[in-house]
Amino acid sequence: MKLWQIAKLIRSKNSGPFELTFDVIMKDRATYEKVRDAGVINAQWFARTYRLRPEVVSIINYDAAAAIKITIPRPTISGDIDDSDVFGGQQYGPLVDLEIP
Amino acid sequence: MIRVLSATGMLGSGFREETLKRAMALRPDFIGADSGSTDPGPYYLGSGDTHFSDSAYKRDLRLMLRAGRAAGIPVIVGSACTAGIDAQLERLVGIARDIAREDKLQFKLAAIHSEPDRGYLKRKLKEGRITPLANAPRLDEGVIERASHIVGLAGIEPYIEALEHGAEVIIAGRSSDTSIFAALPVMRGCNPATAWHMAKILECGAACVVQRKYPDCMVATLADDHFVVEPPNLEYRCDPVSVASHNLYENSTPYELIEPSGVLSTVEARYEALSDRAVRVCGSTFRKSERYTIKLEGAELAGFQSIIIGAVRDPVILRQFDSWLAGLERACKDRIRAVFGEDIEEKYKFHVRVFGKNAAMGPLEPETAIGHELGLLFQVTAQTQDLATALMKSVGHMAVHYPVPEWSGLITSIAYPYSPAEIARGASYRFSLNHVVEPASPLEMFRIEYETVR
Numbered sequence: 001m002k003l004w005q006i007a008k009l010i011r012s013k014n015s016g017p018f019e020l021t022f023d024v025i026m027k028d029r030a031t032y033e034k035v036r037d038a039g040v041i042n043a044q045w046f047a048r049t050y051r052l053r054p055e056v057v058s059i060i061n062y063d064a065a066a067a068i069k070i071t072i073p074r075p076t077i078s079g080d081i082d083d084s085d086v087f088g089g090q091q092y093g094p095l096v097d098l099e100i101p
Numbered sequence: 102m103i104r105v106l107s108a109t110g111m112l113g114s115g116f117r118e119e120t121l122k123r124a125m126a127l128r129p130d131f132i133g134a135d136s137g138s139t140d141p142g143p144y145y146l147g148s149g150d151t152h153f154s155d156s157a158y159k160r161d162l163r164l165m166l167r168a169g170r171a172a173g174i175p176v177i178v179g180s181a182c183t184a185g186i187d188a189q190l191e192r193l194v195g196i197a198r199d200i201a202r203e204d205k206l207q208f209k210l211a212a213i214h215s216e217p218d219r220g221y222l223k224r225k226l227k228e229g230r231i232t233p234l235a236n237a238p239r240l241d242e243g244v245i246e247r248a249s250h251i252v253g254l255a256g257i258e259p260y261i262e263a264l265e266h267g268a269e270v271i272i273a274g275r276s277s278d279t280s281i282f283a284a285l286p287v288m289r290g291c292n293p294a295t296a297w298h299m300a301k302i303l304e305c306g307a308a309c310v311v312q313r314k315y316p317d318c319m320v321a322t323l324a325d326d327h328f329v330v331e332p333p334n335l336e337y338r339c340d341p342v343s344v345a346s347h348n349l350y351e352n353s354t355p356y357e358l359i360e361p362s363g364v365l366s367t368v369e370a371r372y373e374a375l376s377d378r379a380v381r382v383c384g385s386t387f388r389k390s391e392r393y394t395i396k397l398e399g400a401e402l403a404g405f406q407s408i409i410i411g412a413v414r415d416p417v418i419l420r421q422f423d424s425w426l427a428g429l430e431r432a433c434k435d436r437i438r439a440v441f442g443e444d445i446e447e448k449y450k451f452h453v454r455v456f457g458k459n460a461a462m463g464p465l466e467p468e469t470a471i472g473h474e475l476g477l478l479f480q481v482t483a484q485t486q487d488l489a490t491a492l493m494k495s496v497g498h499m500a501v502h503y504p505v506p507e508w509s510g511l512i513t514s515i516a517y518p519y520s521p522a523e524i525a526r527g528a529s530y531r532f533s534l535n536h537v538v539e540p541a542s543p544l545e546m547f548r549i550e551y552e553t554v555r
Binding site: 013014015016017018019021023025049050051058060062064065066067069071073074075076077078079080081082084085086087090091093094 | 139140141142143144234235236237238341342345346348349350351352353354355356367370372403404406450452454460461462463464465467468480482529530531532535
């Protein structure tokens with residue numbers, strides 16, 4: 001199964017111009033707990049995908065919204081001349097098709 | 102009990118007139134709206150231009166001022182015209198004056214200025230009272246001097262000061278989004294945890310509903326230990342998950358909200374449905390910080406840009422696209438050196454963005470497949486517009502005829518949709534600060550001007 005099939009929202013967005021934050025909100029609590037406890041969304045996967053050190057990846061489980069939040073340093077400063085996504089809104093593509101066992 | 106009306110998530114983005122009317126029938130204690138954001142990038146802070154048109158600001162502000170004056174309640178707008186620099190504050194104050202004259206309204210207006218003096222900031226830097234936030238660029242005196250504009254994000258204190266001085270309309274320069282909504286409740290003695298958490302939920306207008314189809318108003322009602330949020334638009338509904346989810350938005354953690362005077366923790370917060378549309382929120386805590394800090398934002402000129410947009414369709418070129426493009430980039434740089442001399446190297450930057458390949462994610466893109474055509478965006482950045490345009494004219498000609506070995510004879514390898522191909526994009530800016538400063542008092546950095554508008 002792919003992550004998009006069990007999530008009701010996968011998105012990315014600036015958390016200020018210097019950080020990029022991802023929200024994965026699950027369709028229901030049971031699915032959320034399964035994904036959370038399986039640890040599929042982890043610092044190593046993010047570090048590999050976004051070419052970072054795992055230590056700078058923050059992953060927070062947010063039970064109240066059945067959501068997992070991931071925050072990383074922005075690869076470029078928002079709107080700088082080498083930035084490709086000022087709002088940071090289209091950086092979640094690789095998460096959508098993440099395989100969930 | 103205090104009732105708060107948030108007109109919209111961003112002044113100028115709009116709300117429904119009938120929703121405002123319904124919300125006003127609930128007799129709110131004030132109307133608030135945020136007018137700023139760093140989301141659309143550094144241009145607005147660097148240049149002073151605004152994200153929306155004057156007409157869009159005027160439409161929203163007019164309805165808010167009319168409703169506020171008719172009910173005799175304050176209207177509070179923060180982060181005027183996107184970045185909240187002095188010129189943008191003055192622009193929104195001017196719009197408020199025009200509305201007052203046209204609609205025969207009269208009110209005491211407070212304008213809160215958020216652009217601190219450079220000498221003040223340099224002094225604070227020397228005293229070690231400016232500290233970096235996550236992932237901040239390096240800060241020295243040069244950064245402070247080079248910035249086109251630097252603003253501080255006001256806390257609730259300047260708003261409270263203005264309200265205590267009898268302000269009926271407050272327009273502020275840059276401000277924390279939440280301070281716009283937390284100030285009046287805290288001034289009236291509301292528990293700060295309730296006030297700040299309510300403010301976080303309301304600062305984006307109707308963003309906390311289950312399905313937001315268009316921007317609109319939101320209402321919250323505060324008691325000391327809890328608040329209830331319920332959309333005044335009957336097409337909208339909130340549920341516990343939609344309200345809790347809003348803590349995720351534009352924030353690196355849903356559990357903490359850092360404000361100048363302290364930190365809101367939502368770890369213990371509880372969200373419960375009061376009906377199929379209303380949610381009761383309680384249980385957050387607010388811890389006062391040992392030092393009072395104001396977040397700083399700054400933007401400096403990165404250069405002037407010229408761009409060319411084009412498309413490649415030839416399957417022969419697409420089959421060897423990476424090597425073709427690498428050769429093209431080399432050829433463009435060689436041509437630029439030949440025309441402008443060796444020392445041009447330091448004076449410009451050349452980027453190529455490839456749409457259909459990795460335009461959204463750049464070098465981080467894991468997908469390698471491409472389709473039947475690719476979009477190219479050439480970008481030159483230089484210290485003047487004239488130089489950027491001049492360099493791009495050389496790029497444009499070199500690129501459009503760049504060959505592949507399979508075809509003999511002169512080819513035209515890129516489809517340009519425009520004549521001239523090159524487009525002057527003007528000034529480009531860069532966010533240059535992500536720091537906090539410790540002022541001697543919460544009001545020190547925020548000058549307040551009062552006037553009677555009629």
